[in-house]
Amino acid sequence: MTDTAIEAADLTLAYGRRREPALRGCSFRLATGRVCALVGPNGAGKSTLLALAAGLLRPTSGRLAVLGTTPAAARPRVAYVAQDKPLHPGLSVAETLRLGAELNAGSWDAALAAQVAADGELDPGARVRSLSGGQRTRLALALALGKRAELLLLDEPMADLDPLARNRLMGTLMAEAAEHGTTVVMSSHIIGELADACDHLLLVSGGRVRLGGGIDDLVHAHALVTGTGRVADLARHTVVESRATGRGLTALIRTDGPVDPAWDVEEPSLEELLLAHLRAPDAPALITPGTTPTRAVAA
Amino acid sequence: MVEYRIDRRSGVATYLQIVQQTRQALRLGLLEPGDKLPTAREVVEATAVNPNTVLKAYRELEREGLVEARRGLGTFVRRSLGGAPADTxxxxxxxxxxxxxxxxxxxxxxxxxxxxxxxxxxFPQPHAAPEQAVPQPQPPPERTLPQPQSVPHGTTTEGDPA
CATH class of the missing domain: 1.10.1200 (Non-ribosomal Peptide Synthetase Peptidyl Carrier Protein; Chain A)
Incomplete structure:
Protein backbone atom coordinates (compact mmCIF):
# COMPACT_ATOMS: atom_id res chain seq x y z
CA MET A 1 0.00 0.00 0.00
CA THR A 2 1.13 3.53 -0.64
CA ASP A 3 -0.24 6.94 0.27
CA THR A 4 0.91 8.37 -3.03
CA ALA A 5 -1.33 8.17 -6.08
CA ILE A 6 0.98 9.82 -8.60
CA GLU A 7 4.55 10.95 -8.20
CA ALA A 8 6.49 12.55 -11.04
CA ALA A 9 10.13 13.60 -11.01
CA ASP A 10 11.51 15.71 -13.83
CA LEU A 11 9.02 14.13 -16.20
CA THR A 12 9.57 15.06 -19.84
CA LEU A 13 7.81 13.92 -22.97
CA ALA A 14 8.60 14.94 -26.53
CA TYR A 15 6.40 13.61 -29.33
CA GLY A 16 9.23 14.06 -31.82
CA ARG A 17 12.80 15.24 -31.81
CA ARG A 18 12.09 18.46 -33.65
CA ARG A 19 9.01 19.43 -31.73
CA GLU A 20 8.83 21.31 -28.48
CA PRO A 21 8.35 18.78 -25.70
CA ALA A 22 4.73 18.54 -24.50
CA LEU A 23 5.99 18.19 -20.93
CA ARG A 24 9.35 19.36 -19.69
CA GLY A 25 10.60 18.69 -16.23
CA CYS A 26 7.29 18.13 -14.39
CA SER A 27 7.70 17.25 -10.72
CA PHE A 28 4.87 16.82 -8.27
CA ARG A 29 3.26 14.39 -5.88
CA LEU A 30 -0.44 13.64 -5.44
CA ALA A 31 -1.54 11.85 -2.28
CA THR A 32 -4.22 9.16 -2.44
CA GLY A 33 -7.80 10.12 -1.64
CA ARG A 34 -7.50 13.54 -3.23
CA VAL A 35 -9.77 14.97 -5.88
CA CYS A 36 -7.42 16.87 -8.14
CA ALA A 37 -8.22 19.46 -10.78
CA LEU A 38 -5.73 19.40 -13.63
CA VAL A 39 -6.08 22.79 -15.27
CA GLY A 40 -4.24 24.78 -17.88
CA PRO A 41 -4.71 26.32 -21.31
CA ASN A 42 -5.09 24.27 -24.49
CA GLY A 43 -1.88 22.53 -25.38
CA ALA A 44 -0.49 22.85 -21.88
CA GLY A 45 0.28 19.16 -21.56
CA LYS A 46 -2.75 18.07 -19.49
CA SER A 47 -3.76 15.20 -21.77
CA THR A 48 -0.14 14.09 -22.15
CA LEU A 49 0.25 13.95 -18.39
CA LEU A 50 -2.92 11.86 -18.00
CA ALA A 51 -1.93 9.49 -20.81
CA LEU A 52 1.48 9.01 -19.17
CA ALA A 53 -0.13 8.23 -15.82
CA ALA A 54 -2.47 5.78 -17.57
CA GLY A 55 0.57 3.97 -18.97
CA LEU A 56 -0.33 4.71 -22.59
CA LEU A 57 2.78 6.80 -23.27
CA ARG A 58 6.35 6.38 -22.13
CA PRO A 59 8.24 9.39 -20.85
CA THR A 60 11.18 10.64 -22.89
CA SER A 61 13.00 11.18 -19.62
CA GLY A 62 12.25 11.51 -15.95
CA ARG A 63 10.33 9.14 -13.73
CA LEU A 64 6.71 8.50 -12.93
CA ALA A 65 5.17 6.25 -10.29
CA VAL A 66 1.46 5.45 -10.06
CA LEU A 67 0.01 3.86 -6.89
CA GLY A 68 3.52 2.95 -5.81
CA THR A 69 4.49 1.12 -8.97
CA THR A 70 5.03 1.71 -12.68
CA PRO A 71 2.12 3.10 -14.69
CA ALA A 72 1.94 -0.16 -16.67
CA ALA A 73 1.81 -2.33 -13.56
CA ALA A 74 -0.81 -0.05 -11.99
CA ARG A 75 -3.20 -0.30 -14.93
CA PRO A 76 -5.62 -2.83 -13.42
CA ARG A 77 -6.18 -0.37 -10.53
CA VAL A 78 -6.51 2.71 -12.73
CA ALA A 79 -9.41 3.83 -14.92
CA TYR A 80 -8.70 6.32 -17.67
CA VAL A 81 -11.24 8.15 -19.77
CA ALA A 82 -9.57 9.85 -22.73
CA GLN A 83 -10.84 13.09 -24.15
CA ASP A 84 -12.29 11.49 -27.29
CA LYS A 85 -14.05 8.75 -25.25
CA PRO A 86 -12.93 5.79 -27.37
CA LEU A 87 -15.60 3.08 -27.46
CA HIS A 88 -16.36 0.38 -29.96
CA PRO A 89 -18.90 1.91 -32.36
CA GLY A 90 -20.43 -1.41 -33.37
CA LEU A 91 -21.33 -2.54 -29.85
CA SER A 92 -24.58 -1.72 -28.12
CA VAL A 93 -24.72 -0.01 -24.73
CA ALA A 94 -25.51 -3.33 -23.02
CA GLU A 95 -22.71 -5.11 -24.87
CA THR A 96 -20.24 -2.38 -23.93
CA LEU A 97 -21.14 -2.78 -20.27
CA ARG A 98 -20.81 -6.56 -20.55
CA LEU A 99 -17.39 -6.09 -22.10
CA GLY A 100 -16.49 -3.94 -19.08
CA ALA A 101 -17.66 -6.72 -16.78
CA GLU A 102 -15.60 -9.37 -18.58
CA LEU A 103 -12.45 -7.28 -18.84
CA ASN A 104 -12.63 -6.38 -15.17
CA ALA A 105 -13.84 -9.63 -13.69
CA GLY A 106 -13.36 -9.61 -9.95
CA SER A 107 -13.68 -5.88 -9.42
CA TRP A 108 -16.63 -4.99 -11.68
CA ASP A 109 -19.49 -3.12 -10.00
CA ALA A 110 -22.36 -3.91 -12.36
CA ALA A 111 -24.93 -2.02 -10.28
CA LEU A 112 -22.94 1.22 -10.31
CA ALA A 113 -22.17 1.01 -14.04
CA ALA A 114 -25.81 0.28 -14.81
CA GLN A 115 -26.97 3.16 -12.63
CA VAL A 116 -24.63 5.67 -14.30
CA ALA A 117 -25.82 4.49 -17.71
CA ALA A 118 -29.48 4.50 -16.69
CA ASP A 119 -29.22 8.03 -15.25
CA GLY A 120 -28.43 9.16 -18.76
CA GLU A 121 -31.42 7.26 -20.13
CA LEU A 122 -29.17 5.27 -22.41
CA ASP A 123 -31.12 2.70 -24.37
CA PRO A 124 -29.34 -0.61 -23.67
CA GLY A 125 -29.92 -1.72 -27.24
CA ALA A 126 -28.58 1.44 -28.90
CA ARG A 127 -25.33 1.13 -30.86
CA VAL A 128 -22.45 3.26 -29.68
CA ARG A 129 -22.17 4.87 -33.12
CA SER A 130 -25.70 6.24 -32.79
CA LEU A 131 -25.07 7.90 -29.43
CA SER A 132 -24.62 11.65 -29.01
CA GLY A 133 -21.36 13.03 -27.63
CA GLY A 134 -22.86 13.44 -24.18
CA GLN A 135 -24.29 9.91 -24.17
CA ARG A 136 -20.94 8.49 -25.22
CA THR A 137 -19.29 10.38 -22.36
CA ARG A 138 -21.76 8.89 -19.95
CA LEU A 139 -21.15 5.38 -21.19
CA ALA A 140 -17.37 5.88 -20.96
CA LEU A 141 -17.76 7.12 -17.38
CA ALA A 142 -20.03 4.17 -16.56
CA LEU A 143 -17.22 1.86 -17.69
CA ALA A 144 -14.64 3.79 -15.68
CA LEU A 145 -16.74 3.84 -12.51
CA GLY A 146 -17.78 0.19 -12.89
CA LYS A 147 -14.12 -0.77 -12.82
CA ARG A 148 -13.95 0.39 -9.18
CA ALA A 149 -10.46 1.68 -9.75
CA GLU A 150 -8.32 3.23 -7.03
CA LEU A 151 -7.35 6.05 -9.35
CA LEU A 152 -9.65 7.70 -11.89
CA LEU A 153 -7.96 9.70 -14.65
CA LEU A 154 -10.58 11.74 -16.49
CA ASP A 155 -9.63 13.93 -19.43
CA GLU A 156 -12.21 16.70 -19.88
CA PRO A 157 -14.96 14.44 -18.49
CA MET A 158 -17.69 17.07 -18.41
CA ALA A 159 -16.99 18.83 -21.71
CA ASP A 160 -20.03 17.66 -23.66
CA LEU A 161 -22.54 17.16 -20.88
CA ASP A 162 -25.45 19.43 -20.11
CA PRO A 163 -25.47 21.23 -16.74
CA LEU A 164 -27.81 18.74 -15.06
CA ALA A 165 -25.78 15.76 -16.25
CA ARG A 166 -22.57 17.44 -15.07
CA ASN A 167 -23.99 18.00 -11.65
CA ARG A 168 -25.25 14.42 -11.37
CA LEU A 169 -22.03 12.87 -12.57
CA MET A 170 -19.92 15.08 -10.36
CA GLY A 171 -22.17 14.02 -7.46
CA THR A 172 -21.62 10.36 -8.35
CA LEU A 173 -17.86 10.90 -8.52
CA MET A 174 -17.82 12.66 -5.15
CA ALA A 175 -19.89 9.88 -3.60
CA GLU A 176 -17.33 7.35 -4.87
CA ALA A 177 -14.53 9.44 -3.43
CA ALA A 178 -16.37 9.75 -0.09
CA GLU A 179 -17.16 6.07 0.21
CA HIS A 180 -14.09 4.38 -1.24
CA GLY A 181 -11.40 7.04 -0.91
CA THR A 182 -10.93 6.93 -4.69
CA THR A 183 -8.32 9.33 -6.01
CA VAL A 184 -9.66 11.38 -8.91
CA VAL A 185 -7.75 13.54 -11.37
CA MET A 186 -9.92 15.59 -13.74
CA SER A 187 -8.69 17.92 -16.42
CA SER A 188 -10.57 20.97 -17.58
CA HIS A 189 -9.94 24.47 -18.74
CA ILE A 190 -13.08 25.69 -17.04
CA ILE A 191 -12.10 25.98 -13.42
CA GLY A 192 -15.53 27.07 -12.18
CA GLU A 193 -17.06 23.63 -12.52
CA LEU A 194 -14.20 21.99 -10.63
CA ALA A 195 -13.65 24.47 -7.82
CA ASP A 196 -16.18 22.97 -5.40
CA ALA A 197 -15.52 19.36 -6.24
CA CYS A 198 -11.74 19.36 -6.02
CA ASP A 199 -9.46 19.76 -3.03
CA HIS A 200 -6.19 19.64 -4.94
CA LEU A 201 -4.87 21.52 -7.92
CA LEU A 202 -2.26 21.09 -10.61
CA LEU A 203 -1.90 24.06 -12.92
CA VAL A 204 0.07 23.08 -16.01
CA SER A 205 1.18 25.47 -18.70
CA GLY A 206 3.97 25.38 -21.20
CA GLY A 207 4.65 21.75 -20.25
CA ARG A 208 5.45 22.62 -16.64
CA VAL A 209 3.64 22.45 -13.33
CA ARG A 210 3.10 26.07 -12.28
CA LEU A 211 1.02 25.51 -9.16
CA GLY A 212 0.59 22.27 -7.26
CA GLY A 213 -0.96 21.57 -3.88
CA GLY A 214 -4.10 21.71 -1.79
CA ILE A 215 -6.44 24.38 -3.14
CA ASP A 216 -6.85 26.06 0.26
CA ASP A 217 -3.08 26.11 0.82
CA LEU A 218 -2.44 27.60 -2.60
CA VAL A 219 -5.08 30.29 -2.17
CA HIS A 220 -3.88 31.20 1.33
CA ALA A 221 -0.32 31.57 0.10
CA HIS A 222 -1.43 34.48 -2.07
CA ALA A 223 -3.05 37.86 -1.54
CA LEU A 224 -4.71 40.39 -3.78
CA VAL A 225 -3.49 43.81 -2.66
CA THR A 226 -4.75 47.24 -3.70
CA GLY A 227 -3.22 50.55 -2.71
CA THR A 228 -1.46 53.70 -3.79
CA GLY A 229 2.01 52.23 -3.28
CA ARG A 230 4.42 51.07 -5.97
CA VAL A 231 5.46 47.59 -7.03
CA ALA A 232 8.84 48.20 -5.39
CA ASP A 233 7.07 48.50 -2.02
CA LEU A 234 6.03 44.86 -2.36
CA ALA A 235 9.56 43.65 -2.98
CA ARG A 236 9.69 41.32 0.00
CA HIS A 237 6.85 39.29 -1.50
CA THR A 238 6.73 37.56 -4.86
CA VAL A 239 4.68 39.72 -7.19
CA VAL A 240 2.93 37.39 -9.63
CA GLU A 241 1.10 40.11 -11.51
CA SER A 242 0.43 43.81 -11.04
CA ARG A 243 -1.50 46.45 -12.89
CA ALA A 244 -2.42 50.08 -12.48
CA THR A 245 -5.90 50.76 -11.17
CA GLY A 246 -6.84 54.43 -11.09
CA ARG A 247 -4.10 56.22 -9.20
CA GLY A 248 -2.99 53.07 -7.49
CA LEU A 249 -2.00 49.53 -8.06
CA THR A 250 -3.58 46.09 -7.78
CA ALA A 251 -1.23 43.16 -7.46
CA LEU A 252 -1.50 39.46 -6.87
CA ILE A 253 1.36 38.52 -4.61
CA ARG A 254 2.71 35.39 -3.00
CA THR A 255 3.09 36.64 0.55
CA ASP A 256 6.24 36.32 2.57
CA GLY A 257 5.31 37.53 6.03
CA PRO A 258 2.75 40.23 6.85
CA VAL A 259 1.74 42.79 4.23
CA ASP A 260 2.23 46.49 5.00
CA PRO A 261 -1.11 47.72 6.44
CA ALA A 262 -1.11 50.56 3.92
CA TRP A 263 -2.35 47.99 1.40
CA ASP A 264 -5.89 46.76 1.26
CA VAL A 265 -5.59 42.97 1.32
CA GLU A 266 -8.07 40.44 0.04
CA GLU A 267 -7.89 36.72 -0.51
CA PRO A 268 -7.98 35.96 -4.22
CA SER A 269 -10.55 33.60 -5.65
CA LEU A 270 -9.22 30.42 -7.20
CA GLU A 271 -10.07 31.81 -10.61
CA GLU A 272 -8.12 35.03 -9.98
CA LEU A 273 -5.16 33.01 -8.79
CA LEU A 274 -5.15 30.83 -11.91
CA LEU A 275 -5.68 33.67 -14.37
CA ALA A 276 -2.88 35.73 -12.81
CA HIS A 277 -0.47 32.82 -13.15
CA LEU A 278 -1.53 32.14 -16.73
CA ARG A 279 -1.03 35.80 -17.67
CA ALA A 280 2.38 35.81 -16.01
CA PRO A 281 4.22 32.80 -17.46
CA ASP A 282 7.49 33.85 -15.83
CA ALA A 283 6.18 33.85 -12.27
CA PRO A 284 8.02 31.19 -10.26
CA ALA A 285 6.20 27.90 -9.74
CA LEU A 286 4.77 27.00 -6.34
CA ILE A 287 4.46 23.39 -5.29
CA THR A 288 3.34 23.36 -1.67
CA PRO A 289 5.13 21.20 0.91
CA GLY A 290 3.95 17.63 0.93
CA THR A 291 3.16 17.78 -2.77
CA THR A 292 6.74 17.78 -3.99
CA PRO A 293 8.18 14.42 -4.95
CA THR A 294 9.60 12.99 -1.74
CA ARG A 295 11.79 10.08 -2.60
CA ALA A 296 13.16 8.22 -5.57
CA VAL A 297 10.16 7.20 -7.60
CA ALA A 298 10.01 3.83 -9.27
CA ALA A 299 12.07 3.78 -12.43
CA MET B 1 -33.38 15.04 6.78
CA VAL B 2 -31.96 18.44 5.87
CA GLU B 3 -30.95 19.22 2.33
CA TYR B 4 -28.11 21.60 1.71
CA ARG B 5 -28.20 24.16 -1.05
CA ILE B 6 -24.82 25.34 -2.23
CA ASP B 7 -24.73 28.77 -3.84
CA ARG B 8 -21.50 28.99 -5.80
CA ARG B 9 -21.80 32.71 -6.36
CA SER B 10 -22.50 33.75 -2.79
CA GLY B 11 -18.83 34.35 -1.97
CA VAL B 12 -19.36 32.41 1.28
CA ALA B 13 -17.02 29.43 1.65
CA THR B 14 -18.88 26.22 0.82
CA TYR B 15 -18.21 24.58 4.18
CA LEU B 16 -19.55 27.70 5.91
CA GLN B 17 -22.76 27.51 3.87
CA ILE B 18 -23.30 23.99 5.23
CA VAL B 19 -22.58 25.20 8.77
CA GLN B 20 -24.95 28.16 8.41
CA GLN B 21 -27.74 26.10 6.87
CA THR B 22 -27.46 23.55 9.67
CA ARG B 23 -27.65 26.32 12.28
CA GLN B 24 -30.65 27.75 10.46
CA ALA B 25 -32.36 24.34 10.46
CA LEU B 26 -31.71 24.11 14.21
CA ARG B 27 -33.15 27.57 14.81
CA LEU B 28 -36.26 26.81 12.82
CA GLY B 29 -36.75 23.46 14.54
CA LEU B 30 -36.23 21.52 11.30
CA LEU B 31 -33.58 19.60 13.21
CA GLU B 32 -33.91 18.54 16.82
CA PRO B 33 -31.64 16.78 19.29
CA GLY B 34 -31.18 13.15 18.32
CA ASP B 35 -31.78 13.79 14.62
CA LYS B 36 -29.19 12.43 12.24
CA LEU B 37 -27.44 14.66 9.74
CA PRO B 38 -27.09 13.27 6.23
CA THR B 39 -23.89 11.30 5.69
CA ALA B 40 -21.01 12.92 3.81
CA ARG B 41 -21.75 10.56 0.94
CA GLU B 42 -25.37 11.68 0.76
CA VAL B 43 -24.43 15.35 0.85
CA VAL B 44 -21.76 15.12 -1.83
CA GLU B 45 -23.94 13.00 -4.08
CA ALA B 46 -26.64 15.66 -3.97
CA THR B 47 -24.45 18.77 -4.09
CA ALA B 48 -21.34 17.60 -6.02
CA VAL B 49 -19.01 19.25 -3.52
CA ASN B 50 -15.81 17.68 -2.25
CA PRO B 51 -16.26 15.22 0.65
CA ASN B 52 -13.63 17.03 2.73
CA THR B 53 -15.74 20.18 2.58
CA VAL B 54 -18.64 18.39 4.23
CA LEU B 55 -16.39 16.81 6.85
CA LYS B 56 -14.90 20.23 7.63
CA ALA B 57 -18.39 21.68 8.13
CA TYR B 58 -19.39 18.80 10.40
CA ARG B 59 -16.20 19.22 12.45
CA GLU B 60 -17.02 22.90 12.91
CA LEU B 61 -20.54 22.05 14.09
CA GLU B 62 -19.07 19.49 16.46
CA ARG B 63 -16.62 22.06 17.80
CA GLU B 64 -19.55 24.34 18.52
CA GLY B 65 -21.18 21.53 20.47
CA LEU B 66 -24.19 21.39 18.17
CA VAL B 67 -23.65 17.89 16.83
CA GLU B 68 -21.66 14.81 17.73
CA ALA B 69 -20.16 12.13 15.55
CA ARG B 70 -20.91 8.60 16.73
CA ARG B 71 -18.45 6.15 15.31
CA GLY B 72 -19.95 4.03 12.58
CA LEU B 73 -23.40 5.48 13.10
CA GLY B 74 -23.26 9.00 11.76
CA THR B 75 -23.49 12.56 13.00
CA PHE B 76 -26.30 13.46 15.38
CA VAL B 77 -27.74 16.71 16.68
CA ARG B 78 -26.84 17.34 20.32
CA ARG B 79 -28.81 20.44 21.01
CA SER B 80 -31.04 22.90 19.26
CA LEU B 81 -30.54 26.59 18.81
CA GLY B 82 -33.26 28.60 20.44
CA GLY B 83 -34.08 32.21 20.07
CA ALA B 84 -36.15 32.63 17.00
CA PRO B 85 -38.87 30.15 16.28
CA ALA B 86 -40.95 31.32 13.36
CA ASP B 87 -43.91 32.16 15.61
CA THR B 88 -42.04 34.42 18.04
CA PHE B 123 -24.04 41.44 17.33
CA PRO B 124 -20.52 42.37 16.26
CA GLN B 125 -18.73 39.57 14.41
CA PRO B 126 -15.73 38.43 16.42
CA HIS B 127 -13.48 38.34 13.33
CA ALA B 128 -14.44 41.77 12.01
CA ALA B 129 -12.49 43.77 14.54
CA PRO B 130 -13.18 47.51 14.34
CA GLU B 131 -9.53 48.53 14.24
CA GLN B 132 -7.75 47.61 11.02
CA ALA B 133 -6.09 44.40 12.08
CA VAL B 134 -2.93 43.39 10.24
CA PRO B 135 -4.46 42.54 6.92
CA GLN B 136 -3.02 39.12 6.28
CA PRO B 137 -4.62 36.70 3.91
CA GLN B 138 -6.73 34.80 6.35
CA PRO B 139 -8.18 31.36 6.16
CA PRO B 140 -11.93 31.49 5.68
CA PRO B 141 -13.37 33.19 8.76
CA GLU B 142 -13.74 30.55 11.42
CA ARG B 143 -16.29 31.82 13.78
CA THR B 144 -15.35 31.21 17.35
CA LEU B 145 -18.57 31.42 19.22
CA PRO B 146 -18.11 31.25 22.95
CA GLN B 147 -20.74 28.66 23.64
CA PRO B 148 -21.21 26.27 26.50
CA GLN B 149 -20.01 22.85 25.46
CA SER B 150 -21.85 20.66 27.89
CA VAL B 151 -25.53 21.28 27.70
CA PRO B 152 -28.24 18.85 28.58
CA HIS B 153 -30.08 17.50 25.58
CA GLY B 154 -33.23 19.18 24.56
CA THR B 155 -32.68 22.54 26.18
CA THR B 156 -32.39 25.73 24.27
CA THR B 157 -29.50 27.75 25.50
CA GLU B 158 -28.90 30.77 23.36
CA GLY B 159 -30.59 33.49 25.32
CA ASP B 160 -33.15 35.56 23.58
CA PRO B 161 -31.39 38.81 22.74
CA ALA B 162 -34.38 40.87 23.77
Missing amino acids: PLHGELLEWATRARAAGLDREDTAALFAAVLEEK
Missing part, protein backbone atom coordinates in the same frame (compact mmCIF):
# COMPACT_ATOMS: atom_id res chain seq x y z
CA PRO B 89 -43.60 37.86 18.69
CA LEU B 90 -40.29 39.31 17.46
CA HIS B 91 -41.22 38.09 13.99
CA GLY B 92 -44.36 40.20 14.00
CA GLU B 93 -42.48 43.25 15.26
CA LEU B 94 -39.86 42.88 12.56
CA LEU B 95 -42.59 42.50 9.97
CA GLU B 96 -44.18 45.72 11.22
CA TRP B 97 -40.84 47.48 11.09
CA ALA B 98 -40.24 46.31 7.51
CA THR B 99 -43.71 47.52 6.53
CA ARG B 100 -42.91 50.95 8.00
CA ALA B 101 -39.56 50.97 6.18
CA ARG B 102 -41.34 50.37 2.89
CA ALA B 103 -43.92 53.04 3.67
CA ALA B 104 -41.04 55.45 4.36
CA GLY B 105 -39.84 54.90 0.80
CA LEU B 106 -36.90 52.57 1.49
CA ASP B 107 -36.28 49.94 -1.14
CA ARG B 108 -35.07 46.39 -0.56
CA GLU B 109 -31.38 47.27 -0.53
CA ASP B 110 -31.80 50.30 1.77
CA THR B 111 -33.76 48.16 4.20
CA ALA B 112 -31.24 45.33 4.11
CA ALA B 113 -28.36 47.79 4.66
CA LEU B 114 -30.13 49.39 7.62
CA PHE B 115 -30.88 46.02 9.15
CA ALA B 116 -27.30 44.84 8.57
CA ALA B 117 -25.94 47.98 10.26
CA VAL B 118 -28.08 47.42 13.35
CA LEU B 119 -27.20 43.74 13.37
CA GLU B 120 -23.50 44.58 13.24
CA GLU B 121 -23.92 47.07 16.08
CA LYS B 122 -25.73 44.67 18.39
